[in-house]
Amino acid sequence: MTMKKMTDRLEAVFTLIPKAEVIADIGTDHGYLAVELVRRGRADKAIAGDVNKGPLASAKAYVASTDVAQFINCRLGNGLQVVKKGELQGAVICGMGGFLMRDIIEAGPELLDFYVLQPQNGQAELRQYMVQQGYRIVREVIMTDMGKHYQAFLTLKKGRESVYVTADGPVTQATIDAKDPYDALPDTSLLWLIGALVQREKPPLWQDHMAHLLHIRESALAGMTDAMAHTEKYQALAAEVKELKELI
Numbered sequence: 001m002t003m004k005k006m007t008d009r010l011e012a013v014f015t016l017i018p019k020a021e022v023i024a025d026i027g028t029d030h031g032y033l034a035v036e037l038v039r040r041g042r043a044d045k046a047i048a049g050d051v052n053k054g055p056l057a058s059a060k061a062y063v064a065s066t067d068v069a070q071f072i073n074c075r076l077g078n079g080l081q082v083v084k085k086g087e088l089q090g091a092v093i094c095g096m097g098g099f100l101m102r103d104i105i106e107a108g109p110e111l112l113d114f115y116v117l118q119p120q121n122g123q124a125e126l127r128q129y130m131v132q133q134g135y136r137i138v139r140e141v142i143m144t145d146m147g148k149h150y151q152a153f154l155t156l157k158k159g160r161e162s163v164y165v166t167a168d169g170p171v172t173q174a175t176i177d178a179k180d181p182y183d184a185l186p187d188t189s190l191l192w193l194i195g196a197l198v199q200r201e202k203p204p205l206w207q208d209h210m211a212h213l214l215h216i217r218e219s220a221l222a223g224m225t226d227a228m229a230h231t232e233k234y235q236a237l238a239a240e241v242k243e244l245k246e247l248i
């Protein structure tokens with residue numbers, strides 16, 4: 001049996017990627033997504049970057065085995081340090097922690113027109129960071145893959161949104177014209193974690209997504225002793241459980 005290369009998680013992420021000339025897949029590992037960027041016409045060229053030699057070697061071998069090898073450049077290095085200023089319009093970063101993604105974006109070498117991000121944790125902080133940097137979160141998806149819950153989002157640099165509008169892509173005129181639910185969202189809102197667009201759209205997995213977030217917090221509370229009930233951590237978790245229940 002051959003393993004499915006583009007997992008359900010990667011397929012869901014893929015739906016968020018706008019069309020551009022050059023897109024980087026940072027933390028490419030196997031290189032599957034970088035290949036699909038070119039194969040499915042999302043990018044004319046792709047840069048597949050990884051900081052570790054083993055994953056980069058497997059990406060190189062896979063890319064070389066495809067019919068789009070001449071359009072994909074595999075590069076060894078930390079984050080977006082493998083690219084030069086002006087070389088690309090956007091980056092996809094999947095399957096690593098949100099804080100690492102934030103560091104990668106911050107280290108540059110420049111702020112790109114768009115990022116498609118699928119953080120494994122730190123979603124609230126990453127969303128807040130992107131908004132602070134002058135980006136608008138325009139699309140969000142939630143998905144499950146092999147029983148695990150994931151979320152991903154597309155951020156576009158404010159003022160550059162119209163460049164990526166297409167009739168059938170992830171960014172339509174209606175996407176841009178819609179009210180931005182992150183505008184004036186208090187820093188403390190759990191919607192930074194849940195996804196304010198997801199909450200507005202309530203896709204089929206909405207109840208599962210919320211039940212999962214609730215379960216994590218209720219399990220953590222159940223693991224705490226009575227003596228911990230007065231700690232800040234306990235109180236914060238209990239407040240989150242209350243807010244989640246109100247949002248379901």
Ligand SMILES: C[S@@+](CC[C@H](N)C(=O)[O-])C[C@H]1O[C@@H](n2cnc3c(N)ncnc32)[C@H](O)[C@@H]1O
Nearest residue numbers: 026027028029050051052055077078079094095
């Ligand atoms: C869990 S894998 C995810 C692979 C793929 N992006 C996906 O979502 O299926 C994380 C990959 O990121 C790479 N990585 C971790 N830190 C990185 C960094 N600072 N810069 C580039 N790649 C990094 C790892 O070597 C690994 O190949």
